[in-house]
Amino acid sequence: MRSIHSRVPATLLSCCAVATLGAAGGAPAATTAAAPEAVATQLRDAATAGHNIAYQWVSELTTRFGPRPAGSVNERQAAEWAAARFKALGFENVRIESFPVTAWVRGTDSARISAPLAQPLVVAALGESPPTPAAGLEGEVVMYPSLTALKAAAAGTLTGKIALVTRHMVRTQDGEGYSAAVDARVDGPAEAARHGAIAFMLRSVGTDSHRLPHTGTTGYTDGKVPIPAFALSPPDAEQIERLAALGESVRVHLNSSASYVHDAHSQNVIGEVRGRERPEEVVLLGAHLDSWDQGTGAVDDGTGTAIITAAAKLIRDADHRPRRTVRVVLYGSEEVAQPGPPGGAFGGHAYADHHKAELAQHVLAGESDTGADRVYQLTVPPAVSDGEFAQMALRVLTPIGILAAARPSRDFGTDVDPSVEAGVPGFALAQDASRYFDIHHTPDDTLDKVDRAQLDQNVAAWAAFVWLAADSDVDFRAHPTAPGH
């Protein structure tokens, strides 16, 4: 999860310039049961009380199918299961849309310090990384505190050696610590290769201190990852640093049997709650069904699929349909998404391509892909950030701990971003990411890490907000200001 696209700085929007209307801050006084805010509040409270299917969904998904790497049998069977469940939940227009991918298969990977004294290391090959020779490869380790330092290394410094970037990721609530550190994983192998390295390693991009490496996709150069690349668990990176600090020259032996399956396919699973008045207008809810291969993809992104499915189910079971259609898309192959070709064939691109003609009727899109800890922040499109819609949404959401974002977002999730880039307005229900990067992309991404009460709060936020958006006729798109304004 989480896009590896760069963020674009944006101007500040005032969150406090909202016009004060009659019902602001209090319950609406004289609405009928069918009024959008009353329904949203009902859905919120039902979800918070545990009356939603999210936990059951993520439990069964992760238990039955385990890891669901892009292009795998497990991913495909999970998609078939999800489509069958969508139908059983009463969703409409349920379909599976396939697209071709090159699947990366880890095989086995292992590593050891070979000198001064043999010690095992805990590593994981980075996604898309090529294998080592069958006998492995070995070299002296050269350490860099950051990608910047590696880039600045003198020519030839790394010839025949193994680069190690030791940068620590900073723990933040908004996940910016990840954005600040992930460059080493994405661009490190290419930079190391450019300096003559035979392999690349980095301290895992993660905030924990367990012997569990954080994998993740890495960047291509001329259509491939140039050298084998590995994430070390944080304690293993520190072990090498301490050995070097004792004056030792450290040699490491690396082995990976990674391979590629070029004729694989992945798929997006789609289901709808059709709108009662404007069914052609779509509020798009996204999450991804694939996962990394080490864990079972519980918080990345089983919970996202559970949250949006459970929210849509609550909407489906309301006394009446919302005006607009709510479309749930469980994307495939998110984890291997690349900023550019040749990695472009992933679910988010496939959806935006396949539904290009409909995107003008997509009124809003959002994604749940930062685990299952509580939502603390709402971002709405700039076009509505100062109006009654945002105010109503906050009246419903603030009681469950959600504030307005102080700044607009340009990054709504890897899956929906291609649609957003095509003009669909994005919204965000930002999740507390403080714990997320302890387990992100590690073997530890398993069901036991899901906090059920916080998962329920997520469902509450999504059900309520999506109801308000779908049962409105609000135009979320920014339009040129009319002359004279």
Place this chain on the structure above:
Amino acid sequence: MRSIHSRVPATLLSCCAVATLGAAGGAPAATTAAAPEAVATQLRDAATAGHNIAYQWVSELTTRFGPRPAGSVNERQAAEWAAARFKALGFENVRIESFPVTAWVRGTDSARISAPLAQPLVVAALGESPPTPAAGLEGEVVMYPSLTALKAAAAGTLTGKIALVTRHMVRTQDGEGYSAAVDARVDGPAEAARHGAIAFMLRSVGTDSHRLPHTGTTGYTDGKVPIPAFALSPPDAEQIERLAALGESVRVHLNSSASYVHDAHSQNVIGEVRGRERPEEVVLLGAHLDSWDQGTGAVDDGTGTAIITAAAKLIRDADHRPRRTVRVVLYGSEEVAQPGPPGGAFGGHAYADHHKAELAQHVLAGESDTGADRVYQLTVPPAVSDGEFAQMALRVLTPIGILAAARPSRDFGTDVDPSVEAGVPGFALAQDASRYFDIHHTPDDTLDKVDRAQLDQNVAAWAAFVWLAADSDVDFRAHPTAPGH
């Protein structure tokens, strides 16, 4: 660490029946700088302030030598390093005493759910466990909530199948949760084999929920572990339980290339601070230098070796020697200690055998082997629990958070227990074990888990208490009560 011997119930001792003497509860009023209590207080405060070598010791030990399994090159090199350091620290009579062991070598181990759908499992073969056939073995999983339930299974229930004991370990401060759960690891393989099982698995004996299995030694039947035996990480055990709860029959494939080295040896490292008046009388401080192979043996038991060495170094550097000799023993091959033959050849037995003639002059023995979290409880031999010695010790130790144990102990540590069984009085500075079993015997037993402030408190407790014992002429042995008393 931690003995797998059963505990023997003992009568309660009143901790409150101590006679009230003049200085009880307050600082001694008119002592010289050389008075034992004043020196002990000085040593305590120096250690607490960080003026001790414990962290440096455990850092260098775990960094240079990594895992130190019994009988390995790493264990031997660590012993040679420790002996050299003992000499450099000014310890006397430094020696290495070797003894033969059969070394167990893990090789590689792996496992997967093979049906209903392939999923990887995270496992660790239990110590001493025989390998599977090279192609692995596979069978249907049959679950039991406890060893008791496995024992009670009907004859033939497990023929051709794989047993799984799913019992959870309870988190406790005193480590009794481990004692209550470890029976499945020790006796499970033999019980499963008796019922026809082809392999044995258990939910790791540990209190965490990470994908890191807890290994540990298991019991022999007729001189060997009868079938391959594995610990599953807690989330993996739960995954199998949930699959079964969904109505699936779960099959597992297991592979281990474990092997044995029959002509290996291990060793104890010994050093002393010789006493000034009664050098033949020994206060024995124990910890073990070997570790399991998955982590680097930081808290099991690198910190124990660091604590007793740092305490002895503080005593060595005091203004004068204590009356009695302080002997530090870093034992080898503790982790494979077995309650009986043929596993009897471990450091604790080797020491008690080799020094049999001296044991009558061993006045007291204790061991540090439950990590590095703070000491919270002092146990002294029953012979002195009601007297001035215990009271003085508590005056020095209670200010750093240590209370008297309400009950006597019969379990002072796997290494010193053979000496205690031969009549040497035991003492215990019990460590808070609340966190210990999160990482015990896992790959996560690494330096980053050591809390330096708590480590210093341990050194303070050991230096102060051992000074008081060594600079006294107290007789810690229980003697028959004289007639008329």
